[in-house]
Amino acid sequence: MRPVDHSAPPGQERRRGRRPGGQQTRDALLAAARAEFAEVGFDQARVRSIAAAAGVDPAMVNHWFGGKDGLFLAAMDIPFDPAVVLARVLDGGLEETGERIVRTFLTVWDATGGGPFVALLRSVANHETAARMIREFVSEVLIGRIAAAVSTDQHRLRAALCGSQVVGLGMARYVIRLEPIASAEVDTLVAAIGPTLQRYLTGPLA
Amino acid sequence: MRPVDHSAPPGQERRRGRRPGGQQTRDALLAAARAEFAEVGFDQARVRSIAAAAGVDPAMVNHWFGGKDGLFLAAMDIPFDPAVVLARVLDGGLEETGERIVRTFLTVWDATGGGPFVALLRSVANHETAARMIREFVSEVLIGRIAAAVSTDQHRLRAALCGSQVVGLGMARYVIRLEPIASAEVDTLVAAIGPTLQRYLTGPLA
DNA sequence: GTCTATACAACGATAGAC
DNA sequence: GTCTATCGTTGTATAGAC
Numbered sequence: 001m002r003p004v005d006h007s008a009p010p011g012q013e014r015r016r017g018r019r020p021g022g023q024q025t026r027d028a029l030l031a032a033a034r035a036e037f038a039e040v041g042f043d044q045a046r047v048r049s050i051a052a053a054a055g056v057d058p059a060m061v062n063h064w065f066g067g068k069d070g071l072f073l074a075a076m077d078i079p080f081d082p083a084v085v086l087a088r089v090l091d092g093g094l095e096e097t098g099e100r101i102v103r104t105f106l107t108v109w110d111a112t113g114g115g116p117f118v119a120l121l122r123s124v125a126n127h128e129t130a131a132r133m134i135r136e137f138v139s140e141v142l143i144g145r146i147a148a149a150v151s152t153d154q155h156r157l158r159a160a161l162c163g164s165q166v167v168g169l170g171m172a173r174y175v176i177r178l179e180p181i182a183s184a185e186v187d188t189l190v191a192a193i194g195p196t197l198q199r200y201l202t203g204p205l206a
Numbered sequence: 207m208r209p210v211d212h213s214a215p216p217g218q219e220r221r222r223g224r225r226p227g228g229q230q231t232r233d234a235l236l237a238a239a240r241a242e243f244a245e246v247g248f249d250q251a252r253v254r255s256i257a258a259a260a261g262v263d264p265a266m267v268n269h270w271f272g273g274k275d276g277l278f279l280a281a282m283d284i285p286f287d288p289a290v291v292l293a294r295v296l297d298g299g300l301e302e303t304g305e306r307i308v309r310t311f312l313t314v315w316d317a318t319g320g321g322p323f324v325a326l327l328r329s330v331a332n333h334e335t336a337a338r339m340i341r342e343f344v345s346e347v348l349i350g351r352i353a354a355a356v357s358t359d360q361h362r363l364r365a366a367l368c369g370s371q372v373v374g375l376g377m378a379r380y381v382i383r384l385e386p387i388a389s390a391e392v393d394t395l396v397a398a399i400g401p402t403l404q405r406y407l408t409g410p411l412a
Numbered sequence: 413g414t415c416t417a418t419a420c421a422a423c424g425a426t427a428g429a430c
Numbered sequence: 431g432t433c434t435a436t437c438g439t440t441g442t443a444t445a446g447a448c
Contacts, residue, residue: 121331122331125328125381131382135382135383139384157386157387157390157398160384161387163374163378164374164387164399165370165374167377167378167382168370168373168375169370171377172369172370172373173370175330175337176341176344177337178369179345179366180362180363180366181363181367192411193367193370196405199401205397228418252437252438253438253439254436263418265419265420265439265440268438268440269417270417274439
């Protein structure tokens with residue numbers, strides 16, 4: 001799981017032109033993005049509006065962050081790349097999607113020791129705006145795409161059910177540190193929880 | 207190690223009998239309990255130690271709070287009675303235990319609007335001590351007893367898996383407000399999530 | 413007198429030392 | 431195994447408020 005490169009892109013240019021401060025543009029975008037995401041949420045936030053608030057061209061968002069998703073991830077300090085995660089989850093047989101979700105999730109967050117997960121949860125619990133941002137981003141970008149790709153009906157309910165179990169797993173393993181989940185092997189949790197997600201995605205819900 | 211001299215009560219003999227201001231005793235116990243629970247967690251907290259810190263008899267814990275559990279619930283402002291919840295969950299056929307857990311959980315927290323759940327989660331996320339307290343209490347008092355009552359092997363893993371899904375459900379419905387879980391009918395969620403908990407409790411885990 | 417907050421002793425369970 | 435210490439809890443007597 002490759003972490004998102006939040007720093008400068010390769011070929012750090014300190015060449016001609018009036019402004020040597022590319023980092024300033026990046027920081028201005030981040031600040032404007034945090035304000036806009038906090039104010040109107042992920043869905044309603046507009047790249048053009050953020051860029052205007054930062055006083056730069058909207059193309060700078062693509063240049064520095066690869067798009068709206070990346071800008072959000074950088075603004076929220078989320079330490080993984082959803083595109084990579086999605087690819088990894090969706091690559092393979094449909095029957096093992098549930099297990100791949102659990103394994104991917106645990107691999108990503110275990111690598112960070114869970115610290116960022118706790119920080120994310122803290123902001124979600126403390127700020128209504130953070131809850132809205134995370135809700136919309138997770139629902140739209142992560143879960144929605146998975147569910148749309150593998151489930152036939154009730155995409156949103158199936159996706160939300162998956163989300164609830166995954167979030168609960170993160171809570172138990174990284175925040176509450178509930179044993180034996182906190183210390184369990186990844187394989188153990190994959191075997192136990194994978195079928196749950198699989199049923200949420202493709203099984204009967206009643 | 208501590209020889210008690212009953213023949214010569216040294217100076218301060220505590221007065222027995224009713225005195226005005228029983229609330230003072232109650233409040234002193236609550237304050238002492240919060241300090242002790244925060245310092246050493248639920249397991250290592252001692253009723254005798256809390257009572258001593260409050261300057262009263264240990265039996266006062268039972269008188270005012272019904273026991274250590276009740277004292278903890280009062281100190282943490284947890285707005286439900288685990289004894290009632292446990293009875294409700296465990297009363298009935300084994301095959302429907304999973305569904306009863308979901309229904310009971312949703313009924314209890316829906317009645318409060320989810321506010322206390324958010325508050326509880328907030329303290330868990332913000333304070334390591336709160337996380338420890340909740341972890342030990344939930345593991346010991348709630349989950350452990352359910353799993354011991356209905357599952358045959360791997361009690362603690364089964365219990366923790368149930369806990370993770372229930373916590374995740376609460377996160378989705380009350381904190382993140384992830385649709386359609388946030389607005390779903392109780393019956394819908396019972397039908398969708400109940401089988402998950404049932405498998406965690408009595409089904410195969412691999 | 414009744415009611416109740418209180419104190420003290422003791423019980424069963426449990427864990428560790430020997 | 432036995433002994434010991436400590437735990438949460440309970441039973442009951444006492445003293446003060448009413």
